[in-house]
Amino acid sequence: MRPSTLATRAEAPDPSRARRAGTDATRSEAPIALTGVTKVYRGGGGVRDLSLEVGWGEVFGFLGPNGAGKTTTIRMLLDLIRPQSGSVRLFGLDARTDAVAAHRRLGYLPGELALYERLSARETFAHFARLRGGPDEATVENWARELDLELDRPVRVLSRGNRQKVGLIGAMMNEPDLLVLDEPTVGLDPLVQRTVHRRLREAATAGRTVFLSSHVLSEVAEVADRVGLIRDGRLIAIERVSEIRARAVHAVEVRVGAGAGLAALEGLGGVTVRERIEDGLRLEVVGSLNPILAALAGLDVLDLSVHEPSLEEVFLSYYDGIAR
Ligand SMILES: Nc1ncnc2c1ncn2[C@@H]1O[C@H](COP(=O)(O)OP(=O)(O)OP(=O)(O)O)[C@@H](O)[C@H]1O
Ligand SMILES: [Mg+2]
Known part of the structure; x- marks a missing residue:
């Protein structure tokens, strides 16, 4: 994988244009629509016949135990791997043939984070900002303050949790229409986790969409509107968090x-x-x-x-x- 949290967005020189494109007309199409998607690896693991739609302004929690197929699904959303059958659409665009246009409008945090080890967090964000046309340094500093991230040490010396913050800020700082986050709060302390959840809720309130994976329901329930449960590569349930609570x-x-x-x-x-x-x-x-x-x-x-x-x-x- 390329050494960047968000290399897929590197082609977007003008995020304000991307944001304009994300309004009105193109919002008639769901940010995520998976239809009958199947990807089975040689060993038999993978994802089978998965269909799922996620709407605007929604936080969707993708829940499942280790090996259930969360990362496989997310990689198909990003066109990092291709399904053997079924279709993946983002904003109504084909995730493969229209990948460049789709990726302009999304922020991605991979499960296995690869960073520019020699750069500091500040330099990393400045690099992203140059590629994407923003945000300014004050915005980055604000994020760092909120998540308690030291900006000037090389990424290679950062702890696991602090590396995760670099990945998260990199994914979120441009306020993309769609955030795809693979286990975003792994390694974060509860306080930081809460801040991240608050920011994700704010994104949703502003009409943007968040897709995040986790293996802990109590954690996603704090932030998600709906939860999908995947096991052994099959999506076996989708429910509103409020309905799960009501059944308690x-x-x-x-x-x-x-x-x-x-x-x-x-x-x-x-x-x-x-x-x-x-x-x-x-x-x-x-x-x-x-x-x-x-x-x-x-x-x-x-x-x-x-x-x-x-x-x-x-x-x-x-x-x-x-x-x-
Ligand atoms: N490159 C690969 N080659 C072969 N099998 C794979 C590959 N990647 C994933 N798998 C298998 O596919 C299944 C789903 O894996 P996946 O990584 O999508 O699970 P996950 O839900 O993200 O799990 P985790 O919570 O551990 O991150 C597992 O059985 C895994 O072993
Ligand atoms: Mg995974």
């Missing part, structure tokens, strides 16, 4: 003074009594906790505990039967 079953334990008024809880929709305890109940609550909290407001609550299962538990247990 909370384990609630409540005790009230003299056990009075508990009957009001038992008849609520989505509430199942699991066990009666002294002056209280153990309940399972599907969906929103609001009805039960409203009912408790009128009671003399002595003790209340709520256990929320991880989104991982909710999502993966639901699909276990299908996927295995």
Whole structure:
């Protein structure tokens, strides 16, 4: 691979033109449309018959365990490898024959980051900025401050997390219409991770699109609108994060003074009594906790505990039967 996070964008001398081209007319086409895409490697791994559309202003989390086919899919989006069958379209353009035009409008962070080791981060960004016509140095410094990146040391001496920041800033600093990020928060500490997520949300709010891969649902759920689950090369589920959350079953334990008024809880929709305890109940609550909290407001609550299962538990247990 070429030693750059974003060599694919190097052909874009004028990002303002690219941005103009990204408005209105061309926004009628989905930024990502995969149809029946298959790429099977010699060893049998790969991606099979994958179809997926991602819309404008959306953060899409591409979730799957190691070896599931995330990177393979992303490389097909970028035309770094070619599918054996099916079609890949970006902004309505053919990902292969119109690669130059498509790449002008996207920022890419590869999973295996290759950087110019002898350059500092500042020099790396200046190099990108020359190729792409921006952004200015103040913008770069602002990014570095936000992500806590030292700009003037050679990239080769940076820690893994700091190298990742170089890759991320390189991908994001031109505010491309589409960001394709392969495990973007690997190696980042939680604070930086949160900053990156906030920036990705901002991009989406501004109408741009983000496609990011991860193997941790709780992490992508913080930032994604929808999540697609890939296993063994097959896309087995696509869901809104809000729907996954709504399916979460909370384990609630409540005790009230003299056990009075508990009957009001038992008849609520989505509430199942699991066990009666002294002056209280153990309940399972599907969906929103609001009805039960409203009912408790009128009671003399002595003790209340709520256990929320991880989104991982909710999502993966639901699909276990299908996927295995
Ligand atoms: N160049 C290759 N040659 C042969 N097999 C490959 C090649 N690249 C990937 N594979 C296989 O294809 C499957 C999918 O790999 P891929 O790298 O897309 O997974 P991934 O979801 O990105 O995993 P990870 O979370 O570990 O990054 C795996 O079984 C992998 O071994
Ligand atoms: Mg990968």
